[in-house]
Amino acid sequence: xxxxxxxxxxxxxxxxDRATLSCRASHIVSSTHLAWYQQRVGQAPRLLIYGASxxxxxIPDRFSGSGSGTDFTLTISRLxxxxxxxxxxxxxxxxxxxxxxxxxxxxxx
Amino acid sequence: xxxxxxxxxxxxxxxxxxxxxxxASGYTFTNFGIAWVRQAPGxxxxxxxxxxxxxxxTNYARRFQGRVSMTTDSSTNTAYLELTSxxxxxxxxxxxxRRGGYCISGVCYRYFDNWGRGTLVxxxx
Numbered sequence: 001x002x003x004x005x006x007x008x009x010x011x012x013x014x015x016x017d018r019a020t021l022s023c024r025a026s027h028i029v030s031s032t033h034l035a036w037y038q039q040r041v042g043q044a045p046r047l048l049i050y051g052a053s054x055x056x057x058x059i060p061d062r063f064s065g066s067g068s069g070t071d072f073t074l075t076i077s078r079l080x081x082x083x084x085x086x087x088x089x090x091x092x093x094x095x096x097x098x099x100x101x102x103x104x105x106x107x108x109x
Numbered sequence: 110x111x112x113x114x115x116x117x118x119x120x121x122x123x124x125x126x127x128x129x130x131x132x133a134s135g136y137t138f139t140n141f142g143i144a145w146v147r148q149a150p151g152x153x154x155x156x157x158x159x160x161x162x163x164x165x166x167t168n169y170a171r172r173f174q175g176r177v178s179m180t181t182d183s184s185t186n187t188a189y190l191e192l193t194s195x196x197x198x199x200x201x202x203x204x205x206x207r208r209g210g211y212c213i214s215g216v217c218y219r220y221f222d223n224w225g226r227g228t229l230v231x232x233x234x
């Protein structure tokens with residue numbers, strides 16, 4: 001069973017800042033099987049990135065994903081007010097099955 | 110557009126069972142699977158299981174095996190989650206999500222591309 005560990009737990013930044021979020025897997029993950037989600041307060045999660053680096057439909061290009069193997073990164077180039085939220089990475093495995101990281105909260109500094 | 114409409118909040122006593130529904134519209138129901146994800150208060154997302162709306166195949170997360178059941182009804186485009194032997198730590202928002210994805214040049218992408226708004230299940234004596 002693959003465990004995903006996200007860091008940091010909380011990121012305190014200002015609008016306009018760059019945000020870099022990390023997701024580390026306990027075993028090698030195929031990059032095609034790594035996704036990122038955003039969850040705003042009181043809302044359902046929203047798909048941002050799949051295949052480690054492919055933006056989902058309608059996602060602004062300030063969001064980008066990268067990485068391979070066990071280390072993956074979500075970058076938000078310039079934070080907008082609506083980007084302050086919790087972000088989760090997710091891995092798709094065999095059977096099929098899925099697992100989430102514990103989340104990174106991006107909060108206003 | 111794709112919509113997943115979930116049933117309303119539930120309050121249950123310990124030991125009881127709950128059934129949550131998820132009615133899909135805006136796409137061909139049997140072409141996509143449905144996953145269930147829960148979120149305890151103030152906590153992260155936890156995948157519970159998945160069901161193919163095409164043939165009913167399921168895969169449940171190990172920790173729920175034995176007390177979870179996922180079904181679909183293609184006549185009403187509805188997916189169901191049933192969880193038995195509820196305890197207080199089952200108090201959570203339960204989400205259904207469409208398992209989208211595609212394959213290209215032998216590479217397949219799988220992700221949850223549309224989500225319901227969630228159903229709050231409260232377990233309390």
